[in-house]
Amino acid sequence: xxxxxxxxxxxxxxxxxxxxxxxxxxxxxxxxxxxxxxxxxxxxxxxxxxxxxxxxxxxxxxxxxxxxxxxxxxxxxxxxxxxxxxxxxxxx
Amino acid sequence: xxxxxxxxxxxxxxxxxxxxxxxxxxxxxxxxxxxxxxxxxxxxxxxxxxxxxxxxxxxxxxxxxxxxxxxxxxxxxxxxxxxxxxxxxxxx
Amino acid sequence: xxxxxxxxxxxxxxxxxxxxxxxxxxxxxxxxxxxxxxxxxxxxxxxxxxxxxxxxxxxxxxxxxxxxxxxxxxxxxxxxxxxxxxxxxxxx
Amino acid sequence: xxxxxxxxxxxxxxxxxxxxxxxxxxxxxxxxxxxxxxxxxxxxxxxxxxxxxxxxxxxxxxxxxxxxxxxxxxxxxxxxxxxxxxxxxxxx
Amino acid sequence: xxxxxxxxxxxxxxxxxxxxxxxxxxxxxxxxxxxxxxxxxxxxxxxxxxxxxxxxxxxxxxxxxxxxxxxxxxxxxxxxxxxxxxxxxxxx
Amino acid sequence: xxxxxxxxxxxxxxxxxxxxxxxxxxxxxxxxxxxxxxxxxxxxxxxxxxxxxxxxxxxxxxxxxxxxxxxxxxxxxxxxxxxxxxxxxxxx
Amino acid sequence: xxxxxxxxxxxxxxxxxxxxxxxxxxxxxxxxxxxxxxxxxxxxxxxxxxxxxxxxxxxxxxxxxxxxxxxxxxxxxxxxxxxxxxxxxxxx
Numbered sequence: 001x002x003x004x005x006x007x008x009x010x011x012x013x014x015x016x017x018x019x020x021x022x023x024x025x026x027x028x029x030x031x032x033x034x035x036x037x038x039x040x041x042x043x044x045x046x047x048x049x050x051x052x053x054x055x056x057x058x059x060x061x062x063x064x065x066x067x068x069x070x071x072x073x074x075x076x077x078x079x080x081x082x083x084x085x086x087x088x089x090x091x092x
Numbered sequence: 093x094x095x096x097x098x099x100x101x102x103x104x105x106x107x108x109x110x111x112x113x114x115x116x117x118x119x120x121x122x123x124x125x126x127x128x129x130x131x132x133x134x135x136x137x138x139x140x141x142x143x144x145x146x147x148x149x150x151x152x153x154x155x156x157x158x159x160x161x162x163x164x165x166x167x168x169x170x171x172x173x174x175x176x177x178x179x180x181x182x183x184x
Numbered sequence: 185x186x187x188x189x190x191x192x193x194x195x196x197x198x199x200x201x202x203x204x205x206x207x208x209x210x211x212x213x214x215x216x217x218x219x220x221x222x223x224x225x226x227x228x229x230x231x232x233x234x235x236x237x238x239x240x241x242x243x244x245x246x247x248x249x250x251x252x253x254x255x256x257x258x259x260x261x262x263x264x265x266x267x268x269x270x271x272x273x274x275x276x
Numbered sequence: 277x278x279x280x281x282x283x284x285x286x287x288x289x290x291x292x293x294x295x296x297x298x299x300x301x302x303x304x305x306x307x308x309x310x311x312x313x314x315x316x317x318x319x320x321x322x323x324x325x326x327x328x329x330x331x332x333x334x335x336x337x338x339x340x341x342x343x344x345x346x347x348x349x350x351x352x353x354x355x356x357x358x359x360x361x362x363x364x365x366x367x368x
Numbered sequence: 369x370x371x372x373x374x375x376x377x378x379x380x381x382x383x384x385x386x387x388x389x390x391x392x393x394x395x396x397x398x399x400x401x402x403x404x405x406x407x408x409x410x411x412x413x414x415x416x417x418x419x420x421x422x423x424x425x426x427x428x429x430x431x432x433x434x435x436x437x438x439x440x441x442x443x444x445x446x447x448x449x450x451x452x453x454x455x456x457x458x459x460x
Numbered sequence: 461x462x463x464x465x466x467x468x469x470x471x472x473x474x475x476x477x478x479x480x481x482x483x484x485x486x487x488x489x490x491x492x493x494x495x496x497x498x499x500x501x502x503x504x505x506x507x508x509x510x511x512x513x514x515x516x517x518x519x520x521x522x523x524x525x526x527x528x529x530x531x532x533x534x535x536x537x538x539x540x541x542x543x544x545x546x547x548x549x550x551x552x
Numbered sequence: 553x554x555x556x557x558x559x560x561x562x563x564x565x566x567x568x569x570x571x572x573x574x575x576x577x578x579x580x581x582x583x584x585x586x587x588x589x590x591x592x593x594x595x596x597x598x599x600x601x602x603x604x605x606x607x608x609x610x611x612x613x614x615x616x617x618x619x620x621x622x623x624x625x626x627x628x629x630x631x632x633x634x635x636x637x638x639x640x641x642x643x644x
Contacts, residue, residue: 178194516562
């Protein structure tokens with residue numbers, strides 16, 4: 001988990017996506033452009049929440065989210081996703 | 093029913109879809125790519141609910157849901173669907 | 185009217201569609217693929233309703249609904265429609 | 277005005293559309309497929325209304341409504357339109 | 369301004385559109401199919417308003433409205449527009 | 461700033477768009493059909509506001525608004541835009 | 553950070569986008585038309601907020617926002633973005 005100087009606003013959280021797996025369950029190596037976009041990541045920053053939506057997740061949680069959740073955000077050479085907590089499905 | 097270490101957020105539930113039936117009512121074997129996507133499954137995890145939406149279903153319930161409900165979620169080699177309880181039609 | 189072990193959630197009801205009429209008013213037999221999808225059915229199960237939406241229809245009511253209302257649900261060899269009560273137009 | 281055994285639910289009303297005029301204002305006979313869909317009809321049944329929307333129209337009112345308002349409903353050989361009262365523009 | 373026996377429902381008003389101008393500001397006569405659809409009209413009937421939306425315009429007001437506001441309504445050989453008061457931009 | 465006898469309804473304001481600039485910042489003359497639609501204008505009339513939305517802008521304010529805000533309204537040979545105050549971005 | 557005489561209305565803020573980077577992380581110079589549209593900027597003016605949405609960001613904050621957030625606004629030869637605070641993801 002990285003530390004970032006990004007303060008999400010309101011009910012947003014910053015997620016560091018897990019690296020895409022390069023091998024399938026059956027051991028076949030996936031060429032780069034066929035990799036599935038990861039759906040798992042780690043919370044690296046959370047917003048203050050809103051009066052209506054206090055946040056449930058916290059920094060360090062591993063979360064699952066949809067393939068198309070969030071907005072990609074490049075910051076200091078790393079790729080993050082910033083999304084609303086409502087876009088997160090579950091903590092694992 | 094499997095046990096999973098996935099904690100759905102808010103009003104979401106995790107469903108393990110029933111295996112698609114490979115035989116029609118009249119006994120004809122369906123080739124793989126014609127199988128209907130299952131609409132029946134078992135609840136394997138439930139979120140804490142929300143103030144507005146306490147959950148009705150519980151782990152172990154067999155539920156019916158629409159063909160296009162939920163988001164597919166692969167976890168430890170198994171396929172699940174995560175959906176809002178509102179996407180579930182009925183308990184059977 | 186059939187009896188089913190399906191418990192609709194919230195404000196949903198389960199409808200058993202009436203068989204499509206195979207003869208027009210003027211006595212002409214309609215070939216199978218020209219049959220109009222039935223818009224009339226019988227309530228076979230109702231949900232508990234919601235705080236905001238107590239249900240009006242009850243099991244046994246014959247109801248009218250739009251051509252595209254509800255979701256088809258096959259269960260034990262029969263076809264049902266599950267829909268929100270708000271999708272029902274009238275009781276006859 | 278016909279009498280029907282249809283009880284609309286909530287804020288719905290049942291309208292018997294006026295027959296389409298077969299002659300234009302200037303006396304020209306309109307062939308069948310060029311007839312304008314009628315926009316005028318008679319209320320033949322009204323729902324109980326809702327707490328938020330008590331109904332204004334009553335059985336027997338002649339009303340005007342948009343070309344695309346309501347859902348066609350064939351019942352005992354006659355064609356009706358079922359629509360929400362909010363789809364009715366005016367009483368004439 | 370004509371008098372009509374049409375009673376708009378709720379927050380609707382009946383507008384008699386002004387005749388489209390057949391001459392441009394610079395005096396050029398516009399052929400019929402290039403005429404701009406009028407955006408100005410006279411209120412000929414108003415609904416009772418709603419609890420939330422008491423009406424501001426009154427019969428006789430000349431009003432301006434958008435090119436695509438309202439629904440055309442032919443009644444006794446004249447063309448009207450019926451629209452919600454919210455579709456009216458201004459009184460002139 | 462012109463004076464107009466147009467009274468906007470509710471939270472609408474009438475804007476007289478500034479003339480489009482015919483020269484770019486670097487002094488190049490722009491041919492007519494390449495001119496950018498102006499985004500700056502002067503408030504020439506304001507509505508009474510609504511209970512929920514009292515108006516902030518006043519007659520004489522120079523305002524900025526989006527390229528596609530408002531509806532064009534020709535009145536007495538001049539072109540105006542009528543828009544909701546919410547479509548105005550800023551006062552300059 | 554520039555000073556501007558633009559007063560955003562309600563919950564809007566004025567952002568001066570950071571110059572697009574002309575070199576990639578690995579040192580390759582990007583030709584002009586391949587530059588990524590900046591997602592980082594500085595707040596140069598803020599609106600008064602609304603009763604429901606007091607503003608969090610303040611003049612001088614460096615913020616991150618989506619690629620398609622806001623409306624471009626050219627003013628005195630400079631390009632700004634005006635957007636609702638809700639379109640800002642994070643402060644850095």
